[in-house]
Amino acid sequence: MPLDPSFAGRSYPPTASYQVGREKIREFATAIGAADDLHHDPEAARAAGYADVVAPPTFAVVITMAANRQIVDDPELGVDYRRVVHGDQRFEYTRPIVAGDELVSTNTIEEIRSRGGHDFLTMRTDVASASGDLVVTAWSKLVVRGEG
Amino acid sequence: MELPVQTFRVTRADLVRYAGASGDFNPIHWSERFATKVGLPGVIAHGMYTMALVGRAVTAWAGSADAVVDFSVRFSRPVPVPDDDEGTELEVRGVVKGQTEAGLTQIDVTATCRGEKVLSQARALVRRPA
Numbered sequence: 001m002p003l004d005p006s007f008a009g010r011s012y013p014p015t016a017s018y019q020v021g022r023e024k025i026r027e028f029a030t031a032i033g034a035a036d037d038l039h040h041d042p043e044a045a046r047a048a049g050y051a052d053v054v055a056p057p058t059f060a061v062v063i064t065m066a067a068n069r070q071i072v073d074d075p076e077l078g079v080d081y082r083r084v085v086h087g088d089q090r091f092e093y094t095r096p097i098v099a100g101d102e103l104v105s106t107n108t109i110e111e112i113r114s115r116g117g118h119d120f121l122t123m124r125t126d127v128a129s130a131s132g133d134l135v136v137t138a139w140s141k142l143v144v145r146g147e148g
Numbered sequence: 149m150e151l152p153v154q155t156f157r158v159t160r161a162d163l164v165r166y167a168g169a170s171g172d173f174n175p176i177h178w179s180e181r182f183a184t185k186v187g188l189p190g191v192i193a194h195g196m197y198t199m200a201l202v203g204r205a206v207t208a209w210a211g212s213a214d215a216v217v218d219f220s221v222r223f224s225r226p227v228p229v230p231d232d233d234e235g236t237e238l239e240v241r242g243v244v245k246g247q248t249e250a251g252l253t254q255i256d257v258t259a260t261c262r263g264e265k266v267l268s269q270a271r272a273l274v275r276r277p278a
Contacts, residue, residue, distance in 0.1 A: 031169035032200040033156070036213035048214070057203040057216040061196050062170055082186070086195040088269075090220035139220075 003119045003144065005112045007077055012070045012107040017130065018063045022099035025055045032056060045098070052099035060091055064125040064138040067105035071123050072142075077109075079121065079144060087120065088141035094134050102130040110139070117146030151242035151255070154205040158193055158227065159235030166197045180231065192226040198238060198266060202257055205240040209255060210274040217252055218273035225266045236261055248273060 022042065029039035037044035038054045045053045072079050097103070104127070111122040125138045163177050172194055175182035183191050199221050207213050229235050238261050245254040257270035 028169045031162075031165045032197070032204060034200075034204055034207075034213070036207070038213040050214075054214050056200065056213070057207070057219050058196060058200040065196075066171060086223050088220070088222045089196065089199060090218070091216075092218045093216065096214045 001078070002114045003077060003079065003112050003121060005114070007109050008112050010109045012074075015067045015070065015105045015107075017102045017104050018066075020055070020063075020097055020099050020101040020103060022053050024062070025053050025059065025097075025099050028059050028062065029056055032058075042099075050096070050098050055097040055099075057091060057093070057096075059097055060127060060136045060138055061089070063097075063103055063105060063127060064140065067107055067125055067127075068123050068140060070107050071109060071121075079142070083145045083147075085143045085145065086140070087143040088122075088139070090139040092137045094136065097127075097135060101135065103127050103135060104130070119144040119146075149244040151209045151244065154208065154240045156201045156204070156238045156240070157235055158197070158201075158229055158238055159233070160191065160229055160231050162235070163191065163193055163197065163229060166194055166200070170194070170196060172196065188226060189228045191229055191231070193229050193236075195221075195223040198223070198227055198259060201238055202240055202259055202267070202270060203272075205242065206255060206257065206272045206274060209242055210253070212275075215274040216272055217275060219271075221257075221270040222268045223266070224268040225261075225264055227261045227266050238266070247276075251276065 034056045042052050106126045108124045110124045113120045122141045127136045128134050177194050241258045242255045245256050252273040255272045259267040
C-alpha cells in the first residue's frame, strides 16, 4: 500500500539527547579509515579551537539514523523497512560535531511521493545542542520499493 | 579544476567494522544469503560507508578534516563487495566548480566502482583551505 502523502509536513517530538563520546568518534573515524589527528587527538583538536575530538562529516548519521526510527517505525505511516533502500543523503553543518556534545534531534517528514510503484520518503532531522543551537541538518530520502 | 583521483579498497571486513561503528546492522551488508534473497547481486556496501569514503576524499582535497559544511549524494547503484581478500575498489574524482557567495568552495564528486558510477549528484561545499 502506498504511503499516505498527507503525512508530509508532520513533525515528531524531540528525541532524548545523544551524548557524543570521544571513543565513539574515534571508533567511527577508524572504521572509515579517517586518520586525521582532529578525529583522534584531543590536544590536536584543542589546538584547532575545538573542545574535544571532531567527528568526520558523515558521523551525524549515527545520530540521525537512530532518530529516524521515529518515522520509519511509526505504525500509522506503515513503512515496510524490508523494502527500503537509501536514495539520497545530505548534511548541512553549522559547525562540526565534537565529543562532549549533547544533541537532540527533531524529525520532520518533508515529502512523500509515489512514482513507478515506489514510494519516496524524505525526512529532515534538525540536530541541535543542549542550548538549542542548530549543529547540523540531515536530509535522508528513502525509497520504499513496490511489491510488484 | 580537476582534483587528484583517490582510490579506496573495500572488503567485507570494512563493512563489518562500519556496521558496528555506525549501528547499521542491515543484513544486506553482511549476509550473502539475505542479500540475494532480496534480489541484490550479493552483499553490498552501506551507502553511508561509500559516502564516508567520499568524505575522506573531500577533506583530503580541502586540506582539513573539519572543512565540510554541506555534503550531499544520491546513491544511484549498489557497490557489491565480494567475499575475498581483494574486495572491490572505489575510485573518487572531484572537480572544483567555483566559489559560493559565502566564500565556500564547491566540489562536484564522481565515484565509480568497476567502471560504473555509484553516486550521482554528489557535491560538497568546503571552507577554503587556510
